[in-house]
Structures are given as structure tokens and as C-alpha cells.
Amino acid sequence: MHLHNRVIYKNNRIRQQYNTVYTIGYQKIKIIRISICLVNKEKLRERLSIREYFHELGIGSVTVKKLEALGIRSVEELLMFTKEELVDLGISERVVGKLVINARQIIRKKKNRKIVYTAGELEQRGRRLFTTGCKSLDGLLGGGIETGALTEFAGEFGSGKTQICHQLAVTVQLPPEKGGLDAKALYIDTEKAFSWERVYSIASRFNLSKDYVKNRIYVVQVANVEELEYFVKVDLRREVPVEELGLMIVDSLISHFRAELIGLDKLAQRQQRINYLCNWLFRYAFIYNLAVVYTNQVTQVVNGYVRYKKPAGGTVLEHAATYRILLRKAKENTSIATLIDSPRLPKLSVEFKITENGIEDVS
Template sequence: MKMASRLLKRAGISPELSDQLKRHKIESCKDLLTHTSFEVMYAAGLSYQNTLEMLEAVSKVIAPPITTALELWKLWNSGSCFSTSIPALDKVLRGGLPCGTITEVTGPSGCGKTQFCLTLSVVATLPKELGGLDRSVIYIDTESAFSAERLVEIAQNRFPDYFTCKEKVLQMASRVHIFREMTCQDVLNRLERLEEIIISTRAGLIILDSVASVVRKEFDTTLPGNLIHRSNLLGQESTTLKYLAHQFNIPVVLTNQITTHIVNQGSGTASEGDSGLVTAALGNTWSHSVNTRFILQYVDGRQRQLLVAKSPVAPFVVLNYTIQKEGIAIKENDDKETFYEGTDPSLQSIRVRTSINVDTT
């Protein structure tokens, strides 16, 4: 359980006692609870009764709390959403991206996934009266796709009335913390250390761009055992992200790539790596790890579409958009909701440019 990895000082243990236990290589709740009460008593230098009370207190801290449907309903209606700054999309989502959950943005290269993430980064730093979170951003970049110049350009063109001076631009940029992680293990290590970083930076948004990039480079799923190892790694990443989203009640946004599937007419199953239906990468199991999924796809050379392919609150909706200086833009006459017949989000067909060679690994 991810909460068991919480450091003792985050579980209500005093700094002095935490340091004492650390000298005996007991740093997390899991470390503490895997020792016998007598071992903990010796390491902590406490009486047996005080040791039992500490063990009970730590056990209660990491135990999953009981939540009622009424509490969840009150939380939703309290405005626990993060505005995308795209009114038409916020309307469909009943306020924006739900905090405490994972949102995935998938689509072919060049369709605007990183543009979407940069826009959200700007919005998160804005004052609350402007629809922002007044918090910082943790941006994990696995493709070296982050552009500080583009971040500033989006900010100044999307919110010209706010970013009127250099000081506000610099303040915004200083609150977006970039971590470039280029291997699967680096990404996982970063995620497992994020709890302290979230607290120290007052982060209100986590972005991982992209979740698929390093995984697909390192795991050739045609080799024996690799698919299992990849699934285990993705499972660890999604568990950690879900914990962080829930623990701090903040939105987590991921980007994903595309792959191709073909349905075997005899068995009715889909296999990854063949030409055929273009869908989101990483498979069916991963698609169930995210709470909300947006698909960005091409209509023509300039216009693109955003599909709400999975959401706990929104219907299957299509919004037409273009990429402008201010980022993703939806014209006023194009913001009417267009519904479509949805399907399994892991098998939802995605339109790509005919000139693009789809990565099938």
C-alpha cells in the first residue's frame, strides 16, 4: 500500500523520535510496522506501553479512511475542480478537471498534448480569482518537449490583462518546476520522492509528459516477460500517482502516445503492434488506471478535435480546436457540444495525419 511508504515525520512522529528511529534504518511507516514491538521499543528508547501507542497511531494514519457517497458529493459540489481555461471543456466536465484524480491526454505527435499541459501549467499559477490555483507545478518531462519560451508565449497571449509586466511573467515561470527523467527507473524514483517536493513547493498540479515515452523505449513487448515487467512498472506508477492525487487533493495530468491494433476476426481480440485501428498506447489495463481520458486527433492540416473518451461525469463529446499563440483555442461558433457514440476508451479510434508513421512498438 502506497501510504505505508510515508515517512514517519509525515505520520505525526516527532522530529526527534524520527531521527532516533532513522539511526536504526527505520524511516517509513512500512519500516516501523515490519519490526516487532520489542525491536521498535529498543530502537526508539521508549517504554513498552508508549511503543504500542506509537504503533497503533501509525497504523491508523496509513489505514485507508472510510468515505461515504455524501462526503464525495459534497466535495464535488464544493468546487473541487481545476479549470482548463477552455470554457467549452470546463462546461462539459462540470467545472474542469476533478482534483484528486488522474487525467490522461492522448493522441498523435503534433496534435497539441504538450500545448495543453503548458496551458494548464500557466493556469495553476494564477490567482484563485482568475480561475487558477495560486500554486506551483511539478512538470516531469520525459521527452525534452518542455519549452519555457512557449510557456511564456501562452501566458502572455492567453491572459494579456494579467501578465502586463515582466515581474508577473518571471513569478509564473519560477513556480513551474521541471524534472527531466529519461529512464523508467528515473521516473519511478521521482514519483516516489514527490511527496516532500509537493509540500516544499506548494504544488497544486502534477504533469507527466509523457508516461509512454520511456516505457516504450525500454520494453520490447515482443520479447518474453517484457509485457509483464512493463505492466508491473505502469502499475507502480499509477498507484503512486493515485496516492499523491488523493493525498493532496490535486489534479494529475499525463500524456500518452498512440499505437495500432488489429482485431482478429476469429477470436475478436486485439493485438498491439499490427497495422489497423489507431488507439491510445499502453493497453487496456492502463486505460483503467486513469479516471478521465481526452483524445486529441486531426481533422485536417490545421483543425483538430478533442474527444472526451472517458469521464465519471461527462458524456462522449467532441470539441473542435486549433493551436494558436494562446495555446489550444476553440472558436465561439465551434463550442457547441457534439456527441458521439463512445466505446471502450482503450479501443477508441484516433484520426492521424496520413503522412505520419504511427509508432507500433
């Protein structure tokens, strides 16, 4: 049985308490149903379960249950947390010390995991990318959206950020021969902007049926910063089969922060919390090798007579994403995307149009 099912369904309390994530197919009707996926099972088997590990350390089943209730089911997942975070979540300091100190050693020893690669070996492994479904955007991004990395789409309202997110939630599901990852998507929606209608229209353009895509996109709507933070940190692993995801979307990352933490006196706290959230997103990208895509708003910069728009979030977000794309509305239904930051690609601009079918090349 899928480990995840066990966590969610075995414990009635958890089942009743945490039914915040829905796939489109079950939206408003039922709590999330997680399908049994062979690939995922394999991956989980590869991982060291907490029970096995705890047995070795002589740690009691009460702690095991506590960790499982937090969605921590493997040593890898345990290592997503810092010691301070585990203590904050209610694990005793004594146990945490014992756990974290030994976890890394054990995982290396047992899995004989390679940690240093030569440039040549990395080249051979290659980058795992998936198509945006739009040639010009793929070109801008050096082939598509990269897994294990964070990609930011910033832009004024109506510039196409949400449409891009919807499209990516579909294209990640495409089979590899069509440029996808044959994987699922998680859509963290902070603006109530998610639309299954858009997903279905976009899917039909890529010859994916409504029935196929509807249970492969998980949607969670969060109403404030705290909900967003807690979801990412705890509920996510508990409610979503993370191993099956190829893409995690946060649309938009910044809106709640901008609305709730206002004024100069809250600025430091706001930046710190945005930074912390991005750090968590990076942990997922890194540990599960999935793509994280988030959207950002823009602020107006006035410098003498020169006015221009730049992504919001200040220096924290300047450093968070691996790829940053700034979107600008152009004529009619077209927008211009500029890659403003990338560790390996030049600064370029391309045009795309927004249609009933999603994001498309202009010609």
C-alpha cells in the first residue's frame, strides 16, 4: 500500500482535520484521493523509512507517530528539517539531537550515496527539463522549465503569469516524447485564480483529455501567509504524493505577504519570511528533483525621468530563483517575456500570445 495513503486514511483524526488539497476532479466533493503509482512505490522503497531507521537508533514509537503525523516518513524527509524546526513542531530536543546527528551518517552509509560529481558526470546526467508548450519560451529558458530549480515569472496584472502556470500544470503531464515529464502538478493558489476550465482547454490543445488531467493536478487554496507557510512546511507532504510531482506552482508567492505584512516596521519580518518560504521551496526542488515555479508582482521604479517596473520582493527574491522572467504586456493579447537572471543563459526577450488555448507562439 502506498505509504501516503496510510498516513492519510489510517488515522481518522488526520482524515477529518486535513482535507485541504483537492485534485480538480474531486474539487468540492471529496477529500484528496491518492492513486497508487508504481513509479512512486519504487521510489519510496528506495528511501529509508523512519521506522527502520528509528529501530536502529532505539527511538520509541511515540516519536515515530509524531513524525508521521507531520508527514515525515523517510530519513530524507527528516533531513528537510533543521533541528530548530523539529523542536518547534513538538519533537523533544533530546530526541532531535539524536536524530539529526546520526541521520546523515546513516543515510550515506546505507545508500552509499555519491555526493560529489565531476563536471563531466553532471553533463552526462544532463538537465531534466519539460516544455512550456511554447517554442519561444522554451528557447528563452534553454529548453524548458528545469527541475531541481526555482523559476520565477514576475509581471504586472494580466501579463500572463497565471495562464503560464495553468499551461505548465498541463505540459508537465505530457509524455517524455512530447517534452513532458509524465508527472503530476501541485498548484498552490493564493489568489483564487485557479480555473479547471482553463486547464481543460489547454489540455485539449495538447491532446490530453479532461479525464486524464483532472486527477493529475492537485490544488490548494491558501488564504493567508500563515496557511501558505504551514502548508508548504507540513501539510504538503502529508496530503500530496510529492514523489509523483514534476512541478510545484505557487501563484502568487508574494500577494499575501504584500497584503499582510505592510509598513516599514514589518519589512524585515516580511523579507525574512519570504526568504524562509523560498528556502523551503528549494528544499522540495532539491530533494524531490521537481520544478518549482512561482509568480511575483512588480513594483514601479522611478529614477529621475526614467520609470520602469521591476519584480517585487527586493533582494530576497533577487537571489531566490534560478531563472527569473519578467513579463510585460504588449499589444492586444501578446506579452513580452525577458529572462532577467539565469546562471547559464543570456538576457533575451521573446513574445508570446495568450489565447483560449493558453500560451502560444506569436507566429
